[in-house]
Amino acid sequence: MTLIETFYPVMKPWLFRLDAEKAHTLTVKLMIAAHRLGLLQSVVGTPQQPRTVMGLTFPNVLGLGAGMDKSASAVDAWGALGFGFVEVGTLTPRPQPGNPKPRLFRLPEHEALINRMGFNNPGIQSAVDKLQRRKTKAVVGVNIGKNFDTPNDKAVDDYLICLKAAYSVADYIAVNISSPNTKGLRDLQAEDAVRQLISTLKDEQASLQAQHGKTVPLLVKIAPDLSDMQIEALARVFNEQRIDGVIATNTTIDREAVAGHARAQETGGLSGAPVRERSNIVLKAFHTLLQPDIPIIGIGGIVKGGDAVEKLNLGAALVQVYSGLVYRGPALVREVLDQTASS
Ligand SMILES: Cc1cc2nc3c(=O)[nH]c(=O)nc-3n(C[C@H](O)[C@H](O)[C@H](O)COP(=O)(O)O)c2cc1C
Structure with missing residues (x-):
C-alpha cells in the first residue's frame, strides 16, 4: 500500500466536513503536490494489463x-x-463559470453524488495548451460539449470547434450529449439530431485525419435515462455512422434509488452506486445492438473491484470511475486493477 492510499481514509472525514466542491478542489491540489513529491506511485506493484482498443494501447482497463x-x-x-x-x-469552445454554487452534493448513505455543475470549464484552448505539456503514458481522452448559451440548432458548430482544437493533442474525443445540466443537451440524443451531429463530426474527423496523419477515435457518451426505443435508435445511428466507441453512461435524473434522502430532490445528475443497475442495463443493451467491433466504455456506479469486473463481463472493453473515487479514494484504483487482472 502506498502512502497516499493510507492517507486518504485518514483525510476523508475531514474532507467530508467541507462543502463537496471545496473538498474536491482541495483534494486535487493536494494530489498535484503529492505527485510533485513522488508520492503517487501506486502503479508500482499494481497489475498492468495493456489492452488495445480502437487502435490505442491502454496501459490497463x-x-x-x-x-x-x-x-x-x-x-x-x-x-x-x-x-x-x-x-x-x-x-466547451468558450470558458464558462457553470451554475451557481452550491452545485455538488454528497449522499454518503448511498455512496452517491448529485451534481448540477453545468460545464464549468476554462475553454477548450486552455486544456489543449496543458495537454501539450503532459508527460503521462496514460491515454488521454478529451470530452467535448457546447456552451450553455449556444442553441441546439448551432450545437454542431461548438462540437466542431472543440474537435478541431483538440485533435492534435487528444488520444480520443468523447462527444458529450448526455449531461442533464445543460438545457436541451440530451435532446441531441434524438435519432435525427444525433445522426446529423455524428455524420458532420465523422466527416471532419476524416479530414483532420488526412491533415494530421493520425486517427483520433470519436466516441459518444450517452445517458442512462433512455427508453428501449431510444437505445435502438441510437444503436442504429452508431452502427450506420461507424462511430468508434460508446461511453455508457452519464448521470441519471431518476431519483427512485435515493427516494426519501434529504438531498434526493436537488436538481442535477445522480451518480455512484444508485446508477449502477441502470447503467449496466444500458451497457448490456448496447453490447447486444452494436456491431461487435464498436467498443463500449462502461461507467456508472463502480464503487468496488467487483463492479468493474461485472461491467467487463457485460461487454465493456474498458471501464471508468468518478463517484467511487470520492468514497473509496486511491484504494479503489488498486482494487479494480487487482480484480480485473485476475478475473
Ligand atoms: C461532479 C460531477 C461532474 C461531472 N461532470 C461531467 C462532465 O463534465 N462531463 C461528462 O461527460 N460527465 C460528467 N460527469 C459524469 C461522470 O463522468 C460519470 O459518467 C457519472 O458520474 C457516472 O459514473 P460514477 O457513478 O462512477 O460517478 C460528472 C459527474 C460528477 C459526479
Whole structure:
C-alpha cells in the first residue's frame, strides 16, 4: 500500500466536513503536490494489463471519468495514481463559470453524488495548451460539449470547434450529449439530431485525419435515462455512422434509488452506486445492438473491484470511475486493477 492510499481514509472525514466542491478542489491540489513529491506511485506493484482498443494501447482497463478533471490540470498525477486513461472535460469552445454554487452534493448513505455543475470549464484552448505539456503514458481522452448559451440548432458548430482544437493533442474525443445540466443537451440524443451531429463530426474527423496523419477515435457518451426505443435508435445511428466507441453512461435524473434522502430532490445528475443497475442495463443493451467491433466504455456506479469486473463481463472493453473515487479514494484504483487482472 502506498502512502497516499493510507492517507486518504485518514483525510476523508475531514474532507467530508467541507462543502463537496471545496473538498474536491482541495483534494486535487493536494494530489498535484503529492505527485510533485513522488508520492503517487501506486502503479508500482499494481497489475498492468495493456489492452488495445480502437487502435490505442491502454496501459490497463481503468480510466478516470469526465468531470473530475474538467480543466486537464492534473493528468500526470492521475496517470501516476494508476489510471490507464484519463478523460478530461467536458470542455466547451468558450470558458464558462457553470451554475451557481452550491452545485455538488454528497449522499454518503448511498455512496452517491448529485451534481448540477453545468460545464464549468476554462475553454477548450486552455486544456489543449496543458495537454501539450503532459508527460503521462496514460491515454488521454478529451470530452467535448457546447456552451450553455449556444442553441441546439448551432450545437454542431461548438462540437466542431472543440474537435478541431483538440485533435492534435487528444488520444480520443468523447462527444458529450448526455449531461442533464445543460438545457436541451440530451435532446441531441434524438435519432435525427444525433445522426446529423455524428455524420458532420465523422466527416471532419476524416479530414483532420488526412491533415494530421493520425486517427483520433470519436466516441459518444450517452445517458442512462433512455427508453428501449431510444437505445435502438441510437444503436442504429452508431452502427450506420461507424462511430468508434460508446461511453455508457452519464448521470441519471431518476431519483427512485435515493427516494426519501434529504438531498434526493436537488436538481442535477445522480451518480455512484444508485446508477449502477441502470447503467449496466444500458451497457448490456448496447453490447447486444452494436456491431461487435464498436467498443463500449462502461461507467456508472463502480464503487468496488467487483463492479468493474461485472461491467467487463457485460461487454465493456474498458471501464471508468468518478463517484467511487470520492468514497473509496486511491484504494479503489488498486482494487479494480487487482480484480480485473485476475478475473
Ligand atoms: C461532479 C460531477 C461532474 C461531472 N461532470 C461531467 C462532465 O463534465 N462531463 C461528462 O461527460 N460527465 C460528467 N460527469 C459524469 C461522470 O463522468 C460519470 O459518467 C457519472 O458520474 C457516472 O459514473 P460514477 O457513478 O462512477 O460517478 C460528472 C459527474 C460528477 C459526479
